[in-house]
Amino acid sequence: MEALPRETVVDVLEGRLREDILAGRHPAGSYLPPERRLADGYGVTRTTLKHAFGRLVQAGLLETRHGVGTRVRDFARLGGADLLPMLVRHSPDWFGEIFEVRRDVGALIAERAAARATRAQQGELRELLDAVRTAESADAVQLADVEVHRALARATGNRVYVLLTNTLFNAYLPVRAALVGPFTEPAAAHARLAPVVAAVEAGDGDAARRAAEAYLTATERIMLDGPA
Amino acid sequence: MEALPRETVVDVLEGRLREDILAGRHPAGSYLPPERRLADGYGVTRTTLKHAFGRLVQAGLLETRHGVGTRVRDFARLGGADLLPMLVRHSPDWFGEIFEVRRDVGALIAERAAARATRAQQGELRELLDAVRTAESADAVQLADVEVHRALARATGNRVYVLLTNTLFNAYLPVRAALVGPFTEPAAAHARLAPVVAAVEAGDGDAARRAAEAYLTATERIMLDGPA
DNA sequence: GTGGCTCAGTGGCTCATCCACTGAACCAGC
DNA sequence: GCTGGTTCAGTGGATGAGCCACTGAGCCAC
Incomplete structure (x- = not known):
């Protein structure tokens, strides 16, 4: 008997962002909107958004540069099995x-x-x-x-x-x-x-x-x- | 010519936690100290610690349960190639x-x-x-x-x-x-x-x-x- | 023995603020 | 005209405080 899965806000947000990226709505190389704007748009705090970003960065879908922004990686070419x-x-x-x-x-x-x-x-x-x-x-x-x-x-x-x-x-x-x-x-x-x-x-x-x-x-x- | 790697506080902390876990200082199944205590101990905020945790959770080294704590997973048995x-x-x-x-x-x-x-x-x-x-x-x-x-x-x-x-x-x-x-x-x-x-x-x-x-x-x- | 309630401690999230970095624009000097 | 230095606006990185939701243990009534 397994614990019922429980979704946090970060889970939901990560899923949304992921779907948008995998569906090609943000092509490889393109920059996502700034964190502040994106968080406002999704109705969450920036901290929550950063957690979701952290997951997508670690998965290899995104890369962030301090002072520059967050870009979609060419994950189809560079991504790993995770x-x-x-x-x-x-x-x-x-x-x-x-x-x-x-x-x-x-x-x-x-x-x-x-x-x-x-x-x-x-x-x-x-x-x-x-x-x-x-x-x-x-x-x-x-x-x-x-x-x-x-x-x-x-x-x-x-x-x-x-x-x-x-x-x-x-x-x-x-x-x-x-x-x-x-x-x-x-x-x-x-x-x-x-x-x-x-x-x-x-x-x-x-x-x-x-x-x-x-x-x-x-x-x-x-x-x-x-x-x- | 590649950009020089730059380490953030989260990078450092993640590395420290990772080494402690991989070195067996927290055996599989054991709970880490609570986030508040751990953050105090490392001299960072809890938000920063949570980011480092997020990475280790995603990598499969840790699992967190809301209200319970953060446990070391049996990553040798269950871990993935990432x-x-x-x-x-x-x-x-x-x-x-x-x-x-x-x-x-x-x-x-x-x-x-x-x-x-x-x-x-x-x-x-x-x-x-x-x-x-x-x-x-x-x-x-x-x-x-x-x-x-x-x-x-x-x-x-x-x-x-x-x-x-x-x-x-x-x-x-x-x-x-x-x-x-x-x-x-x-x-x-x-x-x-x-x-x-x-x-x-x-x-x-x-x-x-x-x-x-x-x-x-x-x-x-x-x-x-x-x-x- | 079971179910309900309370409580202390845990993680999840919000909010506001400040700091560090980046790239573009501008200006002075050669 | 080119180079180097400075400034500025906008970006991400991190801090700190606080509140909410969840969990497990303990207690009590039935």
Whole structure:
């Protein structure tokens, strides 16, 4: 049971500004109006606006220069993967590309995990896989699936793969209710995922890569198109 | 010629807080002192502290709950790739892992680019490769190299690969002066990179993957160990 | 044991003000 | 005519005080 999301004024304002930017209403290179004017226009204080700006600056959508103003960055060219949640919220046509990368990188991770997993990590994978089968709601199955993928990333012995896995999940987990298709039946979800874990346990990199690709392709299809 | 970096109070404070967190002085799950106390302790206003907090919250190091307090997140487990610049700054032993992922993902990107690059993209790659040879400082060569990689990512036709490429570069470009070894001779840098672009132009995915791996392995070795 | 209320402490936000920086305009000197 | 110095208006960075909303713990009545 998760706490209900609560929106602050800064959240609302950030969302508004973000949508305006992503919708192209402020082209890359253009300056936004001065903070004082913008805050007045939105009916908030400048401090509140600066907090929203701070988020967009950190996300790479804006850059501010002391004494000059706040400019829209060429985020399409220069932006990082942390932008993905924002981009997905703006336009769902990002899903196809995210899933392609998820498939490619996920297969790579499974292959590395097969080569490097410790006995303890193999055991953890088994347990987390079991948790998929015993989870009691579709949402819980989905989140249990995520934990298996995190464990796979950890089993690569490369922490950057863990962070990358989280980043890809962060792209769509906020809207995961719309992508819950593959997780409505715990037994089916478990059966789809089990070959990946088995190949990693067997230390078979090729099999792990193939199994991960098959798994991610199948779940992606269900998520994008609906059940077969 | 780049503007000199300028540090604000928020920058300094964010860095201090970040170091304390990454150094484990506030373990995951623990609450930081209340904002008012912390601001007093650091000799800044609460507004300034809140800005620094905002950055760390967005980076996934902290989470704040209205009325409750600000807690350190289990960022090692849940954090995303946008944490990489912070992590590198804290501890250079991340470089090895970043470069491994850079190699794996870079090879994948080159393979996809070979399959999908348009004629216009191939032309752009050629031009950007030329810019590596004609750049006038090691720093400029290095940044020109980055532009080639961005163009490769664009040539995959998958925008998420562009963002991912930026994220990996964002991890170490702020400290790129320490990694400038492969870029001190424009002609040598160009010669190392040319086979990647050639394979992409030839539409040969296997060759592109192998060339990218060789390129990234060679440059990584120079960056980590020094010239051969 | 449960629900309602109070309270102290927390974060969220407002407001007003001052300081530091920037770019443009203007002027003096060469 | 060009360069360097100064001024000024407008920008963002930061301060400080105050009020409001939320939270969790404790207490009390039923």
